[in-house]
Amino acid sequence: MAYKALYRTYRPQKFSEVIGQDHIVRTLQNSLASGKISHAYLFSGPRGTGKTSVARIFAKALNCTSTEINEPCGECVSCREIADSNSPDVVEIDAASNNGVDEIRDIREKVKFLPTGAKYKIYIIDEVHMLSQGAFNALLKTLEEPPKHVIFILATTEPHKVLPTILSRCQRFDFKALNVKEISDLIRKVTNEENFKISEEAIVAIAEGAEGGMRDALSYLDQAASFTDDEITIDDVNSVTGNLNYDKVIEIASYFEEKNINQALKAVSDLIVMGKEVNKVVGALLQFYRDVLLFKTIDTSTFTKYIYEKQEFKDLAKKIEPNKIFFYVDVLSDVQTKIKTSTTPAIYLDVAVIKMINEVQDTDFSERIKLLEDKLETIRNLDPEDGSKLNIIENKLTKVTSELSRLELPNLVSRINSIENNIESFQNIEEDLAILKTEIDKLKSRKTEDIDIINTDGTDKQLALIIDKVKTLEERIKKLNLKPKSQSERKVSRKKINEGQLVFYNDEVIPYHELDKKTTEERKEEIISEQEDIIINEKNAEENNNIEPDLGIIKLSDFEDNKEESEEEAITPAPAKAVSLPTTAEEEIIANENSQLVRRKKPIPDAVEDRPVIPEKPQPVLELEPEIETQPDLNPLVGVNDEEYNSYSVTVLERILHSSRKMEAREDKVRLINLWKSLTKRCSSDLLRVAQILQDGQIVAVGENEFVLVYPTTSLCNQVMHPKFKRHSLQLLYDVYGDVYNYMAIPDNIWLEKRTEYINQYNIGIKFPKLTPFDDQGLSVDNINDEISPLERLVNDAVRILGEDIVKIE
Numbered sequence: 001m002a003y004k005a006l007y008r009t010y011r012p013q014k015f016s017e018v019i020g021q022d023h024i025v026r027t028l029q030n031s032l033a034s035g036k037i038s039h040a041y042l043f044s045g046p047r048g049t050g051k052t053s054v055a056r057i058f059a060k061a062l063n064c065t066s067t068e069i070n071e072p073c074g075e076c077v078s079c080r081e082i083a084d085s086n087s088p089d090v091v092e093i094d095a096a097s098n099n100g101v102d103e104i105r106d107i108r109e110k111v112k113f114l115p116t117g118a119k120y121k122i123y124i125i126d127e128v129h130m131l132s133q134g135a136f137n138a139l140l141k142t143l144e145e146p147p148k149h150v151i152f153i154l155a156t157t158e159p160h161k162v163l164p165t166i167l168s169r170c171q172r173f174d175f176k177a178l179n180v181k182e183i184s185d186l187i188r189k190v191t192n193e194e195n196f197k198i199s200e201e202a203i204v205a206i207a208e209g210a211e212g213g214m215r216d217a218l219s220y221l222d223q224a225a226s227f228t229d230d231e232i233t234i235d236d237v238n239s240v241t242g243n244l245n246y247d248k249v250i251e252i253a254s255y256f257e258e259k260n261i262n263q264a265l266k267a268v269s270d271l272i273v274m275g276k277e278v279n280k281v282v283g284a285l286l287q288f289y290r291d292v293l294l295f296k297t298i299d300t301s302t303f304t305k306y307i308y309e310k311q312e313f314k315d316l317a318k319k320i321e322p323n324k325i326f327f328y329v330d331v332l333s334d335v336q337t338k339i340k341t342s343t344t345p346a347i348y349l350d351v352a353v354i355k356m357i358n359e360v361q362d363t364d365f366s367e368r369i370k371l372l373e374d375k376l377e378t379i380r381n382l383d384p385e386d387g388s389k390l391n392i393i394e395n396k397l398t399k400v401t402s403e404l405s406r407l408e409l410p411n412l413v414s415r416i417n418s419i420e421n422n423i424e425s426f427q428n429i430e431e432d433l434a435i436l437k438t439e440i441d442k443l444k445s446r447k448t449e450d451i452d453i454i455n456t457d458g459t460d461k462q463l464a465l466i467i468d469k470v471k472t473l474e475e476r477i478k479k480l481n482l483k484p485k486s487q488s489e490r491k492v493s494r495k496k497i498n499e500g501q502l503v504f505y506n507d508e509v510i511p512y513h514e515l516d517k518k519t520t521e522e523r524k525e526e527i528i529s530e531q532e533d534i535i536i537n538e539k540n541a542e543e544n545n546n547i548e549p550d551l552g553i554i555k556l557s558d559f560e561d562n563k564e565e566s567e568e569e570a571i572t573p574a575p576a577k578a579v580s581l582p583t584t585a586e587e588e589i590i591a592n593e594n595s596q597l598v599r600r601k602k603p604i605p606d607a608v609e610d611r612p613v614i615p616e617k618p619q620p621v622l623e624l625e626p627e628i629e630t631q632p633d634l635n636p637l638v639g640v641n642d643e644e645y646n647s648y649s650v651t652v653l654e655r656i657l658h659s660s661r662k663m664e665a666r667e668d669k670v671r672l673i674n675l676w677k678s679l680t681k682r683c684s685s686d687l688l689r690v691a692q693i694l695q696d697g698q699i700v701a702v703g704e705n706e707f708v709l710v711y712p713t714t715s716l717c718n719q720v721m722h723p724k725f726k727r728h729s730l731q732l733l734y735d736v737y738g739d740v741y742n743y744m745a746i747p748d749n750i751w752l753e754k755r756t757e758y759i760n761q762y763n764i765g766i767k768f769p770k771l772t773p774f775d776d777q778g779l780s781v782d783n784i785n786d787e788i789s790p791l792e793r794l795v796n797d798a799v800r801i802l803g804e805d806i807v808k809i810e
Helices: 022-034 051-063 077-083 101-110 133-144 180-194 200-209 214-227 234-241 246-258 261-273 278-297 311-319 322-338 345-358 365-380 388-404 409-426 429-445 458-482 512-546 556-571 650-659 663-676 685-695 714-721 723-737 748-763 790-802
Strands: 040-044 090-094 121-126 150-156 171-174 502-505 508-511 698-702 706-711 742-747
Touching: 022 051, 022 171, 040 051, 051 077, 051 090, 051 121, 051 150, 101 133, 180 200, 180 214, 200 214, 200 234, 214 234, 246 261, 246 278, 246 311, 246 345, 261 278, 261 345, 278 311, 278 322, 278 345, 322 345, 365 388, 365 409, 388 409, 388 458, 650 698, 650 706, 650 742, 650 748, 663 698, 663 723, 685 714, 685 723, 706 714, 706 748, 714 723, 714 742, 723 742, 742 748
Parallel strands: 040 150, 040 171, 090 121, 121 150, 706 742
Antiparallel strands: 502 508, 698 706
């Protein structure tokens, strides 16, 4: 029989043999016992942690014919077939090599068939994150609602690459990496059964090198057993894994502490000559200093890492200061980043070794300042009779040290170095005291006030030089203090407001201090007006339900009153979050069920003020049920020859935007847009072309039985605005929407310009903004009346003047 790898030989066949995944095993066994089997599972986790093995065991348990519920027997036909990978009802798919749409479609076709002899048909898709975007989309529907006899088990090492729609359709189980103790126990068991001789240090090295993967650990053991002829040692394991021996790492670290550059570079070079990769060497040193830091910081007695048991490691860790560890880690991390893209990584490692030994940065500023204070204290304890020069220098140095405490940290190192250089002159102060005493006696006889002009001997010159250096330091400190403050610290100057200053507020001129009071009172009045309008509207609604229709003279002033009332309802703006109109949804416009003449906010003025209504034959007044209401016959073509629309008057756009702020218009816009998508399906065959042209536009604003269409070009706007086209389109809109609608078509660039202009005026407090006229010379409806007969013109004029309720077209 051919040799079988150890990780395949010792693959777990039952739930009880799974190591380190107790939380997953327990959940799956409970689901088997309770019969709560999901249709899709997702197993995610690092490599070699048992995802595929658990999927096979779960498949065995689902199709096992034994009486045991939560554990496969391993002896029935189904269990043996799954163990030998010969079961027709358990299909394993490698998504890395079968990641196309065709493979997933093939699965979709096959899931319809019942299993041949088992209870479930199970699909195990390994490395599912390798599927293409199209394959994921093809799998969505089948994964959401598969047949009752189908179960999907997906396995991946990178769950973040799986689509969220796939993740939401599966029960997810996260496998964790195994610890060193769990891996070591299994290695001991395998070596005993295979009769391998191995040292305890080698077992721990294999477990640590596996990085939580049991398959990697067994593969390393298999390689090490083939590598050696006798007992497996840690050197054999390091030769197989490429890792460094702990003794070698401790040796290199000891050279760093001894500042022995030659031996440190030789040890690193020997490792590279032996075939060790540079990144492995850097990684081993980083791991070593991490272990040192943990050893010095916390209790590592409970850790299973073998290096903590070495006495050489403990002795060396006590010698290394924490600030050095941080410096070493920074240098090695920088090297690890650079060698990834370098063709000569060994150079970076050699430079790092030299830097770690020679250029250790002392970042303990408090200790250095303490040393300076001690030196200054020594000078302060000198005899006062030694001369006024020392007292002057002492005062100046005290001032310098006080200024140092206020300096920024990045500049502190260079300034401390300057002070240390100046204080070096006082190291031999005891030897110069005798000379200073003799010079002080001479100075007493001289009537001089400036000690800087004394150059009689070398001592005066030396003191003068020290004084000059201290003065230089003072000048630098003054310059630093005179530097301008940062931008964040500067105070923002505010313009002073003179007392009694006048400001413009609406049409009034008021004092500035009354502006806040004025705005507060106006806001209160608006809130009270809103509440009164709500109460009045509710009363009017109740009264209107009981009022009988009145026949008589219809005056245009009646419609103007209605217009003013509607404007009053729209005066109070919505809250700021609704006023900003950031999206198309907030630009929706109100619809009205009245006739065209009534629904306009600014109707075209007529020559005749009053028009008599032709009385109809009196009918007996009958009490009708509330739901039965007689609707007047509407003429959808009444707006064909509307001059405001045909001349592209900007007042139409203003009117639509004014009324778009009402809730009824927003609701009507949702209805219109939903029906707009099916315009071609709801029209007759002779109006199909008209519907297609209309659907090229987009509804962006809806008003009272009128709306705005946006097209990409001016020519399309002129086409759909032409009266000939409108005679068909308005009839189509009436058939689809069940009401009379008119529209204005404008290019998308003009719509964005006018919409921005409207919003800007509204945001500054203009309740009903006025827009500038359209400046596009291409917007024009040519030959408006060329194809309209005199009779049609006469009928349209009659409808416009008398209203569509009066004029009946047969």
